[in-house]
Amino acid sequence: MNNKVILVVLDGLNLKVAQDCMGYLTGLIEHKIASQYALQSELPSLSRPLYECILTGSSPIESGIVHNQVVRNSHLESIFSLANKQGKKTAAAAYHWVSELYNISPYNAQRDRHTNNLALNIQHGLFYHWDHYPDEALFLDGEYLRQEYDPDFLLVHPMNIDNAGHRYGLDSAEYRNSARRADIVLSDFLPQWISLGYQILITSDHGMNNDKSHGGTLKEEREVPLYLIGDHFSHKAHTIKQTELCGMVCELLGLTHSKPFKKECLK
Numbered sequence: 026m027n028n029k030v031i032l033v034v035l036d037g038l039n040l041k042v043a044q045d046c047m048g049y050l051t052g053l054i055e056h057k058i059a060s061q062y063a064l065q066s067e068l069p070s071l072s073r074p075l076y077e078c079i080l081t082g083s084s085p086i087e088s089g090i091v092h093n094q095v096v097r098n099s100h101l102e103s104i105f106s107l108a109n110k111q112g113k114k115t116a117a118a119a120y121h122w123v124s125e126l127y128n129i130s131p132y133n134a135q136r137d138r139h140t141n142n143l144a145l146n147i148q149h150g151l152f153y154h155w156d157h158y159p160d161e162a163l164f165l166d167g168e169y170l171r172q173e174y175d176p177d178f179l180l181v182h183p184m185n186i187d188n189a190g191h192r193y194g195l196d197s198a199e200y201r202n203s204a205r206r207a208d209i210v211l212s213d214f215l216p217q218w219i220s221l222g223y224q225i226l227i228t229s230d231h232g233m234n235n236d237k238s239h240g241g242t243l244k245e246e247r248e249v250p251l252y253l254i255g256d257h258f259s260h261k262a263h264t265i266k267q268t269e270l271c272g273m274v275c276e277l278l279g280l281t282h283s284k285p286f287k288k289e290c291l292k
């Protein structure tokens with residue numbers, strides 16, 4: 026049993042494509058190691074507003090982070106800020122917008138790409154600003170942070186699936202194959218994380234449409250998967266909201282917080 030949490034946000038991953046293409050994750054479900062839920066993203070179904078949603082438990086309408094060009098620090102308590110204040114170690118291998126929300130805004134690659142500062146909400150960060158930054162490299166960045174700093178909370182946030190969706194659209198071999206590649210990369214890291222007893226959440230911010238975009242209310246833009254792996258999850262059937270992920274992680278970390286979450290999902 027381990028109270029440390031790894032949150033993987035596979036940017037732009039539609040639920041159906043995850044179910045059809047991610048054979049390793051589905052194999053974990055068949056072996057009763059993981060459980061899967063369908064989440065509906067909050068609105069608008071855009072990245073930066075939904076990073077804020079996942080990490081603070083507040084919808085974009087509530088947070089004010091309503092589109093991708095709102096470049097400022099979050100005004101809300103996040104998993105990172107709560108963990109940092111309560112003596113936990115935090116780390117993220119993530120797109121630079123995450124650094125802008127919880128560390129320093131605007132992002133300055135020369136200063137922020139490699140972050141090590143215990144005073145910041147994300148104490149140890151490897152941030153990137155290229156949408157085509159390889160998922161394999163990003164997962165290695167996350168694994169480096171895990172091995173080097175042993176964080177209580179680690180965010181791993183690759184971008185290749187979303188990037189393929191913007192270039193080729195939802196119904197494309199390229200988009201589906203990017204999900205298959207992410208599944209293979211995950212299969213390189215998850216066995217060790219599972220054997221070490223981490224509580225692991227794998228989800229997405231939003232899905233994708235055939236217009237090579239997202240932001241609206243279409244089912245394919247809003248429906249994303251959530252995979253839960255670990256002893257602290259009940260693995261029972263429940264409806265989980267995207268706004269409840271933050272509170273769930275805070276509970277797993279043993280933090281004092283006022284974020285919404287579903288007790289029945291945990292044990």
Ligand SMILES: [Zn+2]
Nearest residue numbers: 037072187191
């Ligand atoms: Zn996108």
